[in-house]
Amino acid sequence: MEYKTIKFEKDGPIGILTLNRPEKRNAINSQMLDDLYAFFTERLTDSETRVLIMKGAGSVWCSGADIKEPAINMLDNPTPAVVYTGQRRYSEIILLMRRVPQPIIAAVQGPAMGAGFSFALACDIRIATGKARFVGTYINIGLGGADMGSSYLLPRLIGSARAYRYLLTGDDIWPPEAEKIGLVSQVVDDENELFQTAMQMAQNMCTKNPLGLRMTKEALNQNLDAGSLEQALLLEDRNQTMLLLGFPQALHR
Numbered sequence: 001m002e003y004k005t006i007k008f009e010k011d012g013p014i015g016i017l018t019l020n021r022p023e024k025r026n027a028i029n030s031q032m033l034d035d036l037y038a039f040f041t042e043r044l045t046d047s048e049t050r051v052l053i054m055k056g057a058g059s060v061w062c063s064g065a066d067i068k069e070p071a072i073n074m075l076d077n078p079t080p081a082v083v084y085t086g087q088r089r090y091s092e093i094i095l096l097m098r099r100v101p102q103p104i105i106a107a108v109q110g111p112a113m114g115a116g117f118s119f120a121l122a123c124d125i126r127i128a129t130g131k132a133r134f135v136g137t138y139i140n141i142g143l144g145g146a147d148m149g150s151s152y153l154l155p156r157l158i159g160s161a162r163a164y165r166y167l168l169t170g171d172d173i174w175p176p177e178a179e180k181i182g183l184v185s186q187v188v189d190d191e192n193e194l195f196q197t198a199m200q201m202a203q204n205m206c207t208k209n210p211l212g213l214r215m216t217k218e219a220l221n222q223n224l225d226a227g228s229l230e231q232a233l234l235l236e237d238r239n240q241t242m243l244l245l246g247f248p249q250a251l252h253r
Contacts, residue, residue: 005032015049022058027066040096064114097122118148140170
């Protein structure tokens with residue numbers, strides 16, 4: 001499928017998704033929502049792509065919603081139903097990012113703001129340069145600080161006390177702090193090293209059992225909300241049983 005606001009390239013089993021509106025700081029308009037929805041929906045049944053790298057064209061990873069081409073039109077006295085439908089278009093992308101079987105590595109070379117911040121949170125791993133910046137701008141523009149999964153994902157990544165701080169204040173999270181609190185896995189020097197690091201990590205993942213990779217992401221997602229250790233163990237035991245039957249040499253681990 002051809003996209004208008006994103007690019008998708010393949011390097012063997014690694015897929016590279018680029019938010020591609022650099023002239024608009026990769027701001028999200030209605031077309032980008034449509035493109036991202038179609039892209040991640042296609043990945044649900046894409047068995048050839050085993051890992052995704054998500055990056056932004058230009059100097060900004062994603063600046064959030066495009067205020068000049070808003071996906072939610074607030075100018076024509078919209079009804080609550082119309083606004084809610086528009087809001088759901090954003091949140092459905094977050095759900096799809098968590099549902100796709102491919103681990104998603106965010107290669108964040110610049111600011112990730114608002115909806116871009118939530119997109120980064122929905123990735124499985126985040127790597128950043130020193131020029132990156134993470135900010136939930138929602139509360140700074142008169143909205144609630146909890147948007148597009150931020151109140152669910154951020155506390156699980158950095159702890160509830162820190163999440164309260166950043167979602168209630170809209171303060172920037174700069175790379176050294178982001179690495180310290182666990183929001184990003186690694187901070188690198190520049191954009192070239194950023195992509196090389198993301199590719200090396202993706203290549204490492206691609207050496208693993210494809211089904212094992214998929215089931216690990218599924219188990220991590222499910223067990224974030226497991227009610228008990230027993231529930232987590234039951235899911236892990238089911239996965240390992242299936243994988244051992246399909247990959248018997250793992251018995252000698």
